[in-house]
Amino acid sequence: GRSPYDGGVWDGDYFPTIVYSTAAGWDEVRGVLIHEVADAAARNQGLRAAADEAIKGKRSSEDMVLAIQRTAIESIAAVNPPYGLFASAPRTAERIYESAYATPIDRAVLLMGLLKAAGVQSVPVLVTLGNAWSAEAAAPEIFGKVVVRAQTGEGPELLLDPSMPYEHNFAFALAGRTFVMADNVTSVPTGSPFESQTTLDVFLKPGEKGTLEGEGNAVMTGLFSPYYLMRGEGTETEDFIKARAKGLFGGAEPSTWNVRSMSPERVEIAFHFTAKLPDRKTGERVYLTIPRPFEAAKSGIDRVHVERSYCDDAIALRLSVMEVRCTIDAPAGWKVVASPEPGTTKNQIGTARVAAESQSGGAPVIHKSLTLEKMLVSPKEYGDLRSLLLGFSDDRLVLERK
Numbered sequence: 001g002r003s004p005y006d007g008g009v010w011d012g013d014y015f016p017t018i019v020y021s022t023a024a025g026w027d028e029v030r031g032v033l034i035h036e037v038a039d040a041a042a043r044n045q046g047l048r049a050a051a052d053e054a055i056k057g058k059r060s061s062e063d064m065v066l067a068i069q070r071t072a073i074e075s076i077a078a079v080n081p082p083y084g085l086f087a088s089a090p091r092t093a094e095r096i097y098e099s100a101y102a103t104p105i106d107r108a109v110l111l112m113g114l115l116k117a118a119g120v121q122s123v124p125v126l127v128t129l130g131n132a133w134s135a136e137a138a139a140p141e142i143f144g145k146v147v148v149r150a151q152t153g154e155g156p157e158l159l160l161d162p163s164m165p166y167e168h169n170f171a172f173a174l175a176g177r178t179f180v181m182a183d184n185v186t187s188v189p190t191g192s193p194f195e196s197q198t199t200l201d202v203f204l205k206p207g208e209k210g211t212l213e214g215e216g217n218a219v220m221t222g223l224f225s226p227y228y229l230m231r232g233e234g235t236e237t238e239d240f241i242k243a244r245a246k247g248l249f250g251g252a253e254p255s256t257w258n259v260r261s262m263s264p265e266r267v268e269i270a271f272h273f274t275a276k277l278p279d280r281k282t283g284e285r286v287y288l289t290i291p292r293p294f295e296a297a298k299s300g301i302d303r304v305h306v307e308r309s310y311c312d313d314a315i316a317l318r319l320s321v322m323e324v325r326c327t328i329d330a331p332a333g334w335k336v337v338a339s340p341e342p343g344t345t346k347n348q349i350g351t352a353r354v355a356a357e358s359q360s361g362g363a364p365v366i367h368k369s370l371t372l373e374k375m376l377v378s379p380k381e382y383g384d385l386r387s388l389l390l391g392f393s394d395d396r397l398v399l400e401r402k
Contacts, residue, residue, distance in 0.1 A: 041109045043094055046094050047093060068120070072114050125180070169228075176375055197222065199293060201324075202327070204275075207274055207331075210277050253274050256272045281401060285399065301317070315376075336399055340396060341354065349377060
């Protein structure tokens with residue numbers, strides 16, 4: 001069959017599905033499935049050397065766990081067989097590592113096997129497809145993923161995706177799903193959009209030799225928090241800030257920065273940067289773009305191409321709030337001649353607002369925000385989502401030489 005559209009989701013998320021099962025109940029199903037995964041992971045002879053190499057030089061249990069996760073991901077090539085997640089029994093961790101390829105369930109087995117080789121306790125967690133869950137129909141077909149819950153000693157437990165490095169809090173990506181473990185079944189609450197916010201405030205003013213000097217402040221919470229991207233003893237923080245600054249106004253260069261707060265739940269960064277204006281004659285224009293809040297792609301909005309008027313697949317989003325406030329004190333001889341149109345769009349998907357005002361000195365201030373209040377957008381709702389993004393994605397900022 002065809003693959004879903006960018007970010008699209010499969011039938012179990014939004015279409016009625018019929019499944020059959022001969023199991024007496026969930027106790028039987030989860031007992032068999034979880035036992036098979038755990039037993040395959042325990043057969044991990046030969047993985048000790050790989051685990052030791054992964055954790056070499058790591059000081060904390062959390063660092064060790066994340067290093068092992070990355071090793072598990074990078075050690076094998078992924079394959080996607082044309083059958084269900086549990087249509088065949090998982091192979092042993094040792095065999096998976098030796099063969100250098102893995103199915104989705106094999107990935108979880110290998111990760112658990114490497115963690116066990118390093119002395120880290122972990123358990124498999126079965127995750128449903130979307131919100132599909134039935135207490136009556138005990139069928140493995142409703143599961144779309146196996147993730148791993150690992151102990152980190154002095155830190156909190158980490159929920160690990162066997163196929164993706166831990167760069168942001170993975171739990172937010174599973175909101176609304178049901179977790180099935182050996183001893184219980186629990187549903188992950190969807191939460192509120194305001195638990196995950198990313199805001200960016202930037203102020204541009206005239207600099208030296210035809211440049212613009214800028215001040216910025218970025219706050220990222222919840223799913224947007226880049227704590228796990230920035231933490232470390234190397235250049236992780238510097239690399240993150242430089243990479244994000246280059247997306248400002250056509251390629252800004254950060255000069256100084258200060259990490260005001262940094263935790264898994266919240267990161268705040270204040271920074272200074274410069275952006276060069278090209279030489280222009282009277283009447284000529286420079287086309288800049290108003291930046292997006294840092295890490296905005298984590299919300300899922302990049303899965304939508306606003307130039308397309310329809311989409312055949314449902315689109316998965318994350319409940320969140322994104323906001324940018326841009327103040328432009330144009331250099332002498334320049335004026336702002338175009339910027340986003342003010343307006344508000346509100347519908348069942350969320351709210352998008354664009355406002356324009358002026359500071360007391362006359363510098364224009366552009367304020368844009370987007371609140372996403374629905375996690376799954378069906379094909380018939382695509383038009384509402386598109387209308388929100390048409391306003392929020394308008395990033396025109398045009399300066400003209402007087």
